[in-house]
Amino acid sequence: xxxxxxxxxxxxxxxxxxxxxxxxxxxxxxxxxxxxxxxxxxxxxxxxxxxxxxxxxxxxxxxxxxxxxxxxxxxxxxxxxxxxxxxxxxxxxxxxxxxxxxxxxxxxxxxxxxxxxxxxxxxxxxxxxxxxxxxxxxxxxxxxxxxxxxxxxxxxxxxxxxxxxxxxxxxxxxxxxxxxxxxxxxxxxxxxxxxxxxxxxxxxxxxxxxxxxxxxxxxxxxxxxxxxxxxxxxxxxxxxxxxxxxxxxxxxxxxxxxxxxxxxxxxxxxxxxxxxxxxxxxxxxxxxxxxxxxxxxxxxxxxxxxxxxxxxxxxxxxxxxxxxxxxxxxxxxxxxxxxxxxxxxxxxxxxxxxxxxxxxxxxxxxxxxxxxxxxxxxxxxxxxxxxxxxxxxxxxxxxxxxxxxxxxxxxxxxxxxxxxxxxxxxxxxxxxxxxxxxxxxxxxxxxxxxxxxxxxxxxxxxxxxxxxxxxxxxxxxxxxxxxxxxxxxxxxxxxxxxxxxxxxxxxxxxxxxxxxxxxxxxxxxxxxxxxxxxxxxxxxxxxxxxxxxxxxxxxxxx
Numbered sequence: 001x002x003x004x005x006x007x008x009x010x011x012x013x014x015x016x017x018x019x020x021x022x023x024x025x026x027x028x029x030x031x032x033x034x035x036x037x038x039x040x041x042x043x044x045x046x047x048x049x050x051x052x053x054x055x056x057x058x059x060x061x062x063x064x065x066x067x068x069x070x071x072x073x074x075x076x077x078x079x080x081x082x083x084x085x086x087x088x089x090x091x092x093x094x095x096x097x098x099x100x101x102x103x104x105x106x107x108x109x110x111x112x113x114x115x116x117x118x119x120x121x122x123x124x125x126x127x128x129x130x131x132x133x134x135x136x137x138x139x140x141x142x143x144x145x146x147x148x149x150x151x152x153x154x155x156x157x158x159x160x161x162x163x164x165x166x167x168x169x170x171x172x173x174x175x176x177x178x179x180x181x182x183x184x185x186x187x188x189x190x191x192x193x194x195x196x197x198x199x200x201x202x203x204x205x206x207x208x209x210x211x212x213x214x215x216x217x218x219x220x221x222x223x224x225x226x227x228x229x230x231x232x233x234x235x236x237x238x239x240x241x242x243x244x245x246x247x248x249x250x251x252x253x254x255x256x257x258x259x260x261x262x263x264x265x266x267x268x269x270x271x272x273x274x275x276x277x278x279x280x281x282x283x284x285x286x287x288x289x290x291x292x293x294x295x296x297x298x299x300x301x302x303x304x305x306x307x308x309x310x311x312x313x314x315x316x317x318x319x320x321x322x323x324x325x326x327x328x329x330x331x332x333x334x335x336x337x338x339x340x341x342x343x344x345x346x347x348x349x350x351x352x353x354x355x356x357x358x359x360x361x362x363x364x365x366x367x368x369x370x371x372x373x374x375x376x377x378x379x380x381x382x383x384x385x386x387x388x389x390x391x392x393x394x395x396x397x398x399x400x401x402x403x404x405x406x407x408x409x410x411x412x413x414x415x416x417x418x419x420x421x422x423x424x425x426x427x428x429x430x431x432x433x434x435x436x437x438x439x440x441x442x443x444x445x446x447x448x449x450x451x452x453x454x455x456x457x458x459x460x461x462x463x464x465x466x467x468x469x470x471x472x473x474x475x476x477x478x479x480x481x482x483x484x485x486x487x488x489x490x491x492x493x494x495x496x497x498x499x500x501x502x503x504x505x506x507x508x509x510x511x512x513x514x515x516x517x518x519x520x521x522x523x524x525x526x527x528x529x530x531x532x533x534x535x536x537x538x539x540x541x542x543x544x545x546x547x548x549x550x551x552x553x554x555x556x557x558x
Contacts, residue, residue: 092162152183
């Protein structure tokens, strides 16, 4: 236990340098976290957030290597003299991919595993496992195979596996990045209980600030140079160049204090909604693809597509047409069949029934499954969730050069895409040393190099910061302007709101909604973006759309 005057976590002038790196991963970082606080860590992709989290339990530098100067203390223990094993009972860490850390087969076994490593008596183990099952609301899953759980359930089990040890501080690295909105809410509700009901301290990193910022007591910002600033969320957000849509709306509207929750935004937005009442809903500007559906050619069509994995039906007779010049968001909760549908449409994955035809760049409609891989990737490109599986070279530069050679593209084509999505990555950096967002940007660049007319993306914003997502949105718009088509499977409602012309929603392998982005998202309490919730009943999705509507309503806006 910490003393009354001793913070739960303190970093004092901490600088971390890794061998071969031109700049420190962290630069003179200092912060104080008190017991019972929820601290949100934010910053650009590759800025040093994971390094900061790693210093909390001593994995940086004891396991990662490099040199740490300064001082990190956890509950009064100095990480220079106390290694991760010494801090295991005080600090619980859950990584970005919870399934990668599972070592057993069922929920109950996974919760008990940590206690077994601590050699606790069997009666104590049974009691703690039961307590955590009840705390997280997963008692009905005790005997469930871990592989059968949804993403949200896996994340809660991963949190539970560290809670059984009774830590005082829990570190979560992007706990909602792979989750649908409902699953993310379940996990964040669990986090809130840890803080408010148990008094635990939680340090959490997240790119999707809109999901977490309303819960945070402190916001820690790590900039691209490894410099750390921290304070109350509203104060820090006031100076950040990129922020959640709700904060951007508050900045544009001149609201003070800046709203951090939808409730705050609704209260501050009364006058804004009254002004919008002067604009008929049908006149609200909604950006769509150029040309009508009848004039755009269909580049890929799936008819009655079915996918079964053993006894499980993942895709149950989906009809889907993708036209030139449009960006389509494929949405739905975890396990709804999005990934299975993408692989079936691309031709590499299993398809139990139905037909898929692609016409892009071909003399006649062809099933992509019949094309050789070298030809298929030039027609239908796919970036999977596990993007790193497609990287096999020793450096970023080697991956880019190989992509140019295999695609017959001019030298520098792949590197050009990469510089738009994640500028500044050194050619000699090994792909394993990249952040998850940087690896995804590299794979996307590789897949774009052969210039496929149809591009399928599976959770492309996972691990991307706001700047990288903006660059991706601009890139997808350019592909649409070039008469290509993009299908994006995503849980990121804010990205869908700004990037997609059309939204298709899957549930249990079936299409339950297919329409214009504003039509589908505004009608869904789960998928509605922040701006839509604030200005409802007006069907506006983004700050830019609100700005245009206000110009129509009052003739001008500063």
